Amino acid sequence: MDRIVLKSFGKINLGLDVVRRRTDGYHEVRMIMQTVGLCDTLTMRKTKGEKISMKCDLSFLPTDRKNLVYQAIELMKERYHISSGVAVDLKKRIPVAAGMAGGSSNCAAAIKGMSQLFGLDLSIEEMCEIGVSLGADVPYCIWGKTALAEGIGEKLTRLSPMPDCWILIAKPGISVSTAFAYKNLKLDQLEKHPDIDGMIRDLENQDLDGICSKLENVLETVTIPKHPVIRDLKEHLLEHGAEGALMSGSGPTVFGIYKEKHTARRALESLRGIQDVKQAYVVRPV
Ligand SMILES: C[C@@](CO)(OP(=O)(O)O)[C@H](O)COP(=O)(O)OP(=O)(O)OC[C@H]1O[C@@H](n2ccc(N)nc2=O)[C@H](O)[C@@H]1O
Ligand SMILES: Nc1ncnc2c1ncn2[C@@H]1O[C@H](COP(=O)(O)OP(=O)(O)O)[C@@H](O)[C@H]1O
Incomplete structure (x- = not known):
């Protein structure tokens, strides 16, 4: 070859x-x-x-x-x-x-x-x-x-595969370095930790509602105060039919989870006028 x-x-x-x-x-x-x-x-x-x-x-x-x-x-x-x-x-x-x-x-x-x-x-x-x-x-x-x-x-x-759904991915035009996000995390001040074990059970039960209710990323405690656009974007996706929304990794990409393709597509359309969003796609889990 x-x-x-x-x-x-x-x-x-x-x-x-x-x-x-x-x-x-x-x-x-x-x-x-x-x-x-x-x-x-x-x-x-x-x-x-x-x-x-x-x-x-x-x-x-x-x-x-x-x-x-x-x-x-x-x-x-x-x-x-x-x-x-x-x-x-x-x-x-x-x-x-x-x-x-x-x-x-x-x-x-x-x-x-x-x-x-x-x-x-x-x-x-x-x-x-x-x-x-x-x-x-x-x-x-x-x-x-x-x-x-x-x-x-x-x-x-x-882990068990994610139940089928539509995922809207939106990247605001700011950059966050991974090292910065981890370095500035105040671990001892975290009020709450994500329910990872609960989400693993939701995956086993193919419970998309359960998964959406447990979406949580502790690095948001660093990135959201610095870049409020991340919170605004999450709220926008939730207002446009997402079952749940979260920042991915160290950010700044935000994703929303949708049950129906047309709801996800409509939410994608709604992002068109928003200048802060530089790239957006509707995808499915692999
Ligand atoms: C935050 C996450 C979540 O999936 O992804 P991204 O946002 O990068 O996609 C990862 O933990 C990122 O992994 P990755 O991007 O491969 O990290 P690396 O290049 O190895 O490390 C970049 C820097 O991030 C910090 N780092 C990374 C991973 C880790 N478990 N602890 C850390 O403190 C270190 O300061 C390191 O110097
Ligand atoms: N093949 C590559 N694709 C994208 N970025 C790369 C690549 N190789 C090195 N980099 C560097 O790594 C940095 C982080 O890129 P990326 O992997 O896209 O981020 P993240 O881990 O946050 O998703 C970029 O700023 C870029 O300079």
């Missing part, structure tokens, strides 16, 4: 709890992760010579060692003594720096792609071990679908 095309899906967090701050600055979390049908496309091919060359349709994204895709290829070339060159072309649709793990997902796709392109036949465990050295969310992106993520995000447990 000389060329491979991979789909790289985004995620949302249906629940995000922080349990403990570690001495290395990372945080122990309990998160319910859900892949959604919004994806980037990664095309990889072998080239003559030894170099890695990367192209991306978003000019502001790095295409050198700063890109997680580049890092994954470089690491795997070294680890598996691959001398061939690799050319990679990335087409982005997942909002960038949005709390949807776009970069981590691209990184996971590149790890899978390298394994297939060079016949490495790596196990999921091996790919996750490589992935976690590049980002806490990468192992989950290798797994995909519905999962509980613990540790720094790398300890994964498969």
